[in-house]
Amino acid sequence: MFFKSMEIYGFKSFPDKTILHFDKRMTAVVGSNGNGKSNISDALRWVMGEQGAKSLRGDKMEDVIFHGTVRRKPMGFASVTLTIDNCDRALRVDSDEVVISRKLYRSGESEYKINGAKTLLKNINELFMGTGLGRDGYSVIGQGKVSEIVESGGSKRREVFEEAAGVSKFLAQKKDAENKLKRTEDNLLRIRDIASELE
Numbered sequence: 230m231f232f233k234s235m236e237i238y239g240f241k242s243f244p245d246k247t248i249l250h251f252d253k254r255m256t257a258v259v260g261s262n263g264n265g266k267s268n269i270s271d272a273l274r275w276v277m278g279e280q281g282a283k284s285l286r287g288d289k290m291e292d293v294i295f296h297g298t299v300r301r302k303p304m305g306f307a308s309v310t311l312t313i314d315n316c317d318r319a320l321r322v323d324s325d326e327v328v329i330s331r332k333l334y335r336s337g338e339s340e341y342k343i344n345g346a347k348t349l350l351k352n353i354n355e356l357f358m359g360t361g362l363g364r365d366g367y368s369v370i371g372q373g374k375v376s377e378i379v380e381s382g383g384s385k386r387r388e389v390f391e392e393a394a395g396v397s398k399f400l401a402q403k404k405d406a407e408n409k410l411k412r413t414e415d416n417l418l419r420i421r422d423i424a425s426e427l428e
């Protein structure tokens with residue numbers, strides 16, 4: 230699995246549709262200060278489901294939408310599309326290429342897609358779980374992240390190792406199953422109450 234390309238449109242300092250093609254081995258982004266280099270890694274984390282406005286260096290999620298300049302009007306939405314090579318089936322989708330996209334309107338309405346089909350954020354998270362990618366993945370290391378991991382307490386550091394070892398997706402599935410079990414037990418209790426009232 231590797232990133233093939235990313236299309237950015239209306240996201241932060243990218244009001245024009247911009248397509249980045251990634252080299253299979255290594256891609257370096259160079260540019261002077263304030264040129265938008267970090268905005269590219271922000272776009273990458275955002276399309277993979279990042280939910281924290283602060284970790285995208287904003288105050289609220291709307292801040293990722295191009296806010297305009299003296300010469301250009303602000304945009305009404307931001308959209309990022311990431312194309313991933315999946316020939317090795319590292320992502321559990323039966324296609325050689327996986328395209329994920331995310332769009333956010335100023336109204337707050339947002340849209341996620343996997344291979345062109347509308348989906349939920351939950352499915353984007355599940356797609357990347359245990360691969361090291363995704364919003365909680367360790368493959369995008371932001372400034373200060375290494376020291377944050379080193380200085381963090383045991384449980385936070387453990388989460389990083391769990392994701393690396395592929396355990397996190399099973400923990401999430403376990404939590405899902407426990408929630409379902411709890412809901413079923415609650416329903417059973419209600420049914421028993423109704424049945425005893427009827428007797």
Ligand code: ATP
Pocket residue numbers: 240241242243260261262263264265266267268269292293294295296297
């Ligand atoms: P450095 O080398 O200093 O770390 P950088 O190349 O990583 O800089 P970024 O932090 O990616 O630069 O980009 C900063 C620029 O992005 C600023 O000029 C800022 O005004 C612009 N920017 C951020 N959010 C938006 C937005 N919503 N709309 C328009 N421009 C934005």
